[in-house]
Amino acid sequence: MNLFKEAADIKTSDQLNLPTPTPIYHNVVAQPTEIQKGMVQELSERAARVHTGSVDASVDNMLRITSDGRKLGLDQRVINPDLPDDPASKVNQCVENVYRIWNEGQADKLTQLIFCDLSTPKTAAAEKKAAKSVSGTLDSPELNAVMQLSEDKADAEKPFSVYDDIREKLVSRGIPREQIVFIHEAETEVKKKELFGKVRSGQVRVLIGSTFKMGAGMNCQDRLVALHDLDAPWRPGDLEQRSGRIIRQGNRNKEVHIYRYVTEATFDAYLWQTLENKQKFISQIMTSKSPVRACDDIDETALSFAEIKALCAGDPRIKEKMDLDVDVARLKLMKANHQSQHYRLEDNLLRYYPAKIEETKGFIAGFEADKQTLAAHPHPTDGFAGMEIRGDKLTDKENAGAALMDALKEVKGLEPVPIGTYRGFAMSVTLENFGHDYVLTLKGQMTYRAELGKDPRGNLTRIENALNGLDKRLETAKSELENLYTQIDNANAEVNKPFPQEEELKEKSARLAELNAELNIDERSAIERMADDGTERGGSDRVTAKAERPSVLSKLRAMKEVPKEPVSPAKHQEKETR
Numbered sequence: 001m002n003l004f005k006e007a008a009d010i011k012t013s014d015q016l017n018l019p020t021p022t023p024i025y026h027n028v029v030a031q032p033t034e035i036q037k038g039m040v041q042e043l044s045e046r047a048a049r050v051h052t053g054s055v056d057a058s059v060d061n062m063l064r065i066t067s068d069g070r071k072l073g074l075d076q077r078v079i080n081p082d083l084p085d086d087p088a089s090k091v092n093q094c095v096e097n098v099y100r101i102w103n104e105g106q107a108d109k110l111t112q113l114i115f116c117d118l119s120t121p122k123t124a125a126a127e128k129k130a131a132k133s134v135s136g137t138l139d140s141p142e143l144n145a146v147m148q149l150s151e152d153k154a155d156a157e158k159p160f161s162v163y164d165d166i167r168e169k170l171v172s173r174g175i176p177r178e179q180i181v182f183i184h185e186a187e188t189e190v191k192k193k194e195l196f197g198k199v200r201s202g203q204v205r206v207l208i209g210s211t212f213k214m215g216a217g218m219n220c221q222d223r224l225v226a227l228h229d230l231d232a233p234w235r236p237g238d239l240e241q242r243s244g245r246i247i248r249q250g251n252r253n254k255e256v257h258i259y260r261y262v263t264e265a266t267f268d269a270y271l272w273q274t275l276e277n278k279q280k281f282i283s284q285i286m287t288s289k290s291p292v293r294a295c296d297d298i299d300e301t302a303l304s305f306a307e308i309k310a311l312c313a314g315d316p317r318i319k320e321k322m323d324l325d326v327d328v329a330r331l332k333l334m335k336a337n338h339q340s341q342h343y344r345l346e347d348n349l350l351r352y353y354p355a356k357i358e359e360t361k362g363f364i365a366g367f368e369a370d371k372q373t374l375a376a377h378p379h380p381t382d383g384f385a386g387m388e389i390r391g392d393k394l395t396d397k398e399n400a401g402a403a404l405m406d407a408l409k410e411v412k413g414l415e416p417v418p419i420g421t422y423r424g425f426a427m428s429v430t431l432e433n434f435g436h437d438y439v440l441t442l443k444g445q446m447t448y449r450a451e452l453g454k455d456p457r458g459n460l461t462r463i464e465n466a467l468n469g470l471d472k473r474l475e476t477a478k479s480e481l482e483n484l485y486t487q488i489d490n491a492n493a494e495v496n497k498p499f500p501q502e503e504e505l506k507e508k509s510a511r512l513a514e515l516n517a518e519l520n521i522d523e524r525s526a527i528e529r530m531a532d533d534g535t536e537r538g539g540s541d542r543v544t545a546k547a548e549r550p551s552v553l554s555k556l557r558a559m560k561e562v563p564k565e566p567v568s569p570a571k572h573q574e575k576e577t578r
Contacts, residue, residue, distance in 0.1 A: 020247050021256045028097070028261045030090035035083060036076050038413035039434050040266055043069055068434065069267030071118060074162060074231050078119050080435040081160035090261035091162055094228050095169045097259055101226045102175055102205060109202025110253070111223045115242050116230040117210045119162040121184055162230070163208055170206065183209030196220040215241035221248040226257045232271035236279040317515055324512040331505040338499045345495045353488050360481045366445035367474040370425075373444050374467060377423040387460075389420040389427075401456025408438050408452070416441065422463060442466060446473075 013020075032040070046065050049055045071078040075091050086092070098112055105111075167180045181204045186192045198204040199220035207220070211233050224246045233239055246256050262268040379385045386393060387400040389407055394400040407419040408429060416428035425442040429452070432439050440463060442448040450466040452459045499505075 018249055020249060021251045021253050023243065023247050024255055024257050026257060026259045028090060028093050028259055030088060030093055030261065030263045032263055032265050033076060033084075033086050033089075035413050035431075035435060036072060036263070036266060038415070038431075039072050039076070039079065040069075041414060042432065042434065043072070043267075066267070070231065070271065072434070073263045073266040073268040073271070074116070074118050075165075076435070077160050077165075078162065083435050085165075090230065090263050091165065092169070094230055094259070094261055095166055095173075097226070098166075098206060098228065099170060099173045099175065101257070102170075105205075105223075105225055108252075109205060109223060110225040111199050111202060111205045111207070111220070112226045112228065113214065113224060113242075113245055114166065114206065114208040114228045114230060115211060115214065116162055116208065117212070117233060118231055119160070120210055121161045121163045121182055166208065175206065179204055180206045180208070183207060183213045199223075211238045211242060214245065216244075218245055219248075219250075221246060221251045223253075224251060224256060225253050226259065229258070229260045231261075232268065232275060234274075236275055236282055239275060317519060321512065321515045321519065324508055324515065328505070328508050328512055331501055331508065334501060335499050335505060342495060345491045349488065349491055349495065353484060353491070357481065357484050360477055360484065363446065363477045364474065364481065367470060367477060370444040370446055371470055371474065373424040374470065384460075385423050387420060387422045391420075397457060397460055401460055404452075404459055405454075405456050411438060423467065425467070 043065055046055075046060055047062065050057075050060055050062055050065065068079065075089055076083045077085060094114065098114065101110070101112055163182055163184075167177070167182075170180055171177050181195060181198075183192075183195070186195045195204065195207075196219060199207055200222040202223050207214070215238065227242065227246045229239075229242060233242070243258060246258070260272075262272065377385055384395065384397050384400075386395045387404070388394070389400065389403040392403065394403055404419070407417075410419075411417045411429045411431045414430050414432065416430050418426065418428045420427050422442065425444045425448070428441050428443065430439050430441070431437070438452040440450045440452055440459075442450070442463070448466040448470070450459075450462045452462065
């Protein structure tokens with residue numbers, strides 16, 4: 001930190017003491033709907049599949065799951081516009097607070113900001129860019145007619161936007177439309193400056209935008225009395241930029257209100273916790289206070305450094321020791337991996353394979369029983385075996401398909417809703433994939449799933465295809481059973497094999513120990529050496545200064561500086577024997 005402050009001049013708000021308004025924070029908590037709860041559960045299941053590697057990263061990954069979780073925490077309609085609008089959602093609570101504050105600040109024309117980084121609107125310029133590029137060069141009535149039809153279709157298919165939803169609800173409560181503006185509607189810097197001037201004068205009283213467009217550089221604080229954070233940004237700096245728009249010099253209000261909206265039991269809690277964790281370590285550096293070192297400096301690399309110095313001194317044994325350190329560490333890792341594999345094979349032979357074989361046998365028995373059920377309920381000569389839906393026996397395909405579509409209206413989430421039977425199999429339906437897909441499950445001894453579409457006759461075909469796949473699933477289960485028996489034979493052969501490099505590990509470990517003894521290098525860790533040094537001194541000084549630590553280099557130099565004594569032939573012979 002001392003080195004960092006030589007290059008960085010940190011001035012925090014507590015040092016500057018600027019005349020800014022006092023912020024009052026409000027945490028608004030919305031309860032999740034049953035559909036949101038089901039979707040959060042599905043997020044958990046998706047994350048489990050990604051963690052176990054059972055799904056390809058191009059199909060699903062943690063980034064997609066996090067993105068869907070953020071959208072879900074904002075509003076369930078961001079995931080699927082056809083889902084109902086919850087009156088108690090955080091978007092609707094934000095609308096209520098904005099309208100109340102707007103009404104209370106009529107006399108002073110007080111203004112408000114709404115920050116939302118998700119579900120941003122498409123600007124009119126972006127939507128008409130392609131039309132202008134064509135219509136600007138061609139003047140054809142037929143082409144203009146086609147362009148008009150394409151624009152009408154685009155408007156009909158326009159995705160749900162939280163921005164539009166908030167503005168329409170505020171307008172319906174009585175706020176003039178011209179007083180509610182999206183920052184995205186000001187495409188140029190000139191338009192932005194004009195918009196900011198209108199906010200400062202109170203002509204625009206509700207400004208909605210994202211952190212990217214309304215963060216640093218926006219000065220419209222004169223009449224700001226409230227700020228609403230509909231979602232959580234990724235970085236603490238973004239949150240600071242948001243609040244910096246209202247907690248600012250030049251604001252006429254002595255107190256301002258900052259509302260932060262959270263949907264309980266969704267990703268919102270995770271996002272705010274992430275922001276808190278990031279802010280904790282940022283605050284340790286970007287602070288006006290001098291942080292104190294709270295940990296002891298235990299130099300774990302001191303021994304390696306001594307070895308390098310000794311190597312430079314020219315002792316070949318150090319080089320040999322360093323090579324042996326690498327080899328022994330590699331061999332020990334290989335042996336640990338071999339033992340782990342050995343234990344895993346033993347566990348598979350004792351638990352996994354027997355349980356998996358019994359499970360697969362159960363699948364085979366279930367498929368064979370369902371095959372008999374299917375044979376006992378064949379199609380008649382007219383080609384349709386009939387379907388029972390909500391107690392009504394339907395023998396006509398058209399009626400059965402229509403009744404099935406009508407039954408889907410009762411389905412609200414992941415909880416299965418029983419709707420009838422077909423060819424001896426019980427039928428139930430769930431709403432999955434974040435409210436996009438209806439999935440029908442046929443239950444016999446085993447279960448068979450079919451995704452339903454919007455075509456009644458096509459749904460009957462999909463159900464029939466799910467049952468026709470029974471034979472293929474039966475063959476797959478039989479093949480899996482044979483494969484399990486083969487794996488057992490291979491595991492029995494591998495489990496008795498010893499570690500192939502055991503002798504090499506023993507030899508190199510013994511030579512390494514011998515070198516450590518010759519070089520008088522302690523294999524203990526720095527902490528263990530310090531503890532032993534303190535014990536030898538009676539506990540009076542438990543920390544050994546670096547200058548007092550034995551150095552390999554100094555020992556080698558001392559050995560070279562010792563004058564050689566005359567050696568008698570007897571002593572010389574004894575040394576050679578040794």
